[in-house]
Amino acid sequence: MYLFVDQLTNVDFSFLDADRGMVGETWLANFGLGGSLDHTGMICDFSAVKRHFREWLDEYLDHRLAVPTLSPALSYRQQGGQIHLTWKSAVGVIEMSAPEQAVALIPVSEITPQSCVNWVTNAVIALMPEQVSQIDLEFTTEAIPGSYYHYTHGLKKHHGNCQRIAHGHRSTIGIWHNGEKSPQLEQQWAQQWQDVYIATREDIQAETEQAYQFGYTAPQGDFVLTMPKAKCYLVDTETTVENIATHIYSVLKQRHADANLKVKAYEGFGKGAIAQDR
Numbered sequence: 001m002y003l004f005v006d007q008l009t010n011v012d013f014s015f016l017d018a019d020r021g022m023v024g025e026t027w028l029a030n031f032g033l034g035g036s037l038d039h040t041g042m043i044c045d046f047s048a049v050k051r052h053f054r055e056w057l058d059e060y061l062d063h064r065l066a067v068p069t070l071s072p073a074l075s076y077r078q079q080g081g082q083i084h085l086t087w088k089s090a091v092g093v094i095e096m097s098a099p100e101q102a103v104a105l106i107p108v109s110e111i112t113p114q115s116c117v118n119w120v121t122n123a124v125i126a127l128m129p130e131q132v133s134q135i136d137l138e139f140t141t142e143a144i145p146g147s148y149y150h151y152t153h154g155l156k157k158h159h160g161n162c163q164r165i166a167h168g169h170r171s172t173i174g175i176w177h178n179g180e181k182s183p184q185l186e187q188q189w190a191q192q193w194q195d196v197y198i199a200t201r202e203d204i205q206a207e208t209e210q211a212y213q214f215g216y217t218a219p220q221g222d223f224v225l226t227m228p229k230a231k232c233y234l235v236d237t238e239t240t241v242e243n244i245a246t247h248i249y250s251v252l253k254q255r256h257a258d259a260n261l262k263v264k265a266y267e268g269f270g271k272g273a274i275a276q277d278r
């Protein structure tokens with residue numbers, strides 16, 4: 001017998017990539033179970049499947065920086081609950097020091113939906129009732145018909161896991177110009193923010209010709225991140241999706257002062273903020 005749950009949950013996180021550097025990402029998780037029926041006629045109650053699986057992903061992948069520990073691009077050490085890592089990518093060197101809970105150390109050479117499946121499946125199978133004999137996990141991405149960007153950020157004032165300095169999203173961007181959807185403007189922002197780190201200017205701690213060092217202390221601990229300047233976009237506010245939508249709207253308004261504008265910025269899957277003319 002086989003049970004399935006499509007789009008059981010979504011995970012928002014960032015990962016380190018040898019070519020792209022740091023990539024904000026959102027995966028949707030589809031889940032299948034094979035096994036025999038128990039005395040209630042079920043393989044496993046849907047609510048238990050969802051709870052076990054969602055809790056595990058929320059705890060160990062969601063809002064973390066996923067790091068492929070078998071990649072030669074990585075060096076890292078753990079000390080006193082902190083992790084210090086260096087990632088040598090084609091777009092420059094990335095360094096981070098953060099509480100261990102902000103990082104997912106995954107024993108693969110490259111982070112892909114396929115490569116992470118075994119890592120999750122091996123952990124989650126132990127949580128399932130004994131009549132479950134098989135688990136099939138699939139990570140997919142949202143089928144976005146228009147433009148989108150991948151961004152990473154951290155919200156130092158957030159009480160939950162969004163305070164982590166390197167978590168991110170795959171985010172649709174919608175822009176309307178005088179009531180008409182504008183694929184051209186959407187595409188411009190998607191190109192500009194492809195694999196970007198969106199940072200709050202006040203979090204800059206140091207700067208070289210090549211890189212910014214951002215840092216802050218939040219309830220989970222001390223966070224420091226060094227990113228190639230070419231992959232950073234600085235704003236004057238916290239990088240909430242409300243402020244991101246407002247920022248895009250304000251920049252566009254400077255260039256299209258007489259136009260009626262609407263900006264719909266997503267934060268991952270199915271949620272976001274709208275900034276528009278009244």
Ligand SMILES: Nc1nc2c(c(=O)[nH]1)N=C([C@H](O)[C@H](O)COP(=O)(O)OP(=O)(O)OP(=O)(O)O)CN2
Pocket residue numbers: 010012062063155158160162167239240241242267
């Ligand atoms: N009004 C806002 N609320 C939150 C914002 C924001 O910009 N505006 N941002 C965040 C974080 O950046 C976070 O990454 C959002 O992720 P989300 O998956 O929504 O977080 P949750 O864990 O709370 O939601 P789940 O659906 O349970 O995963 C948070 N809030």
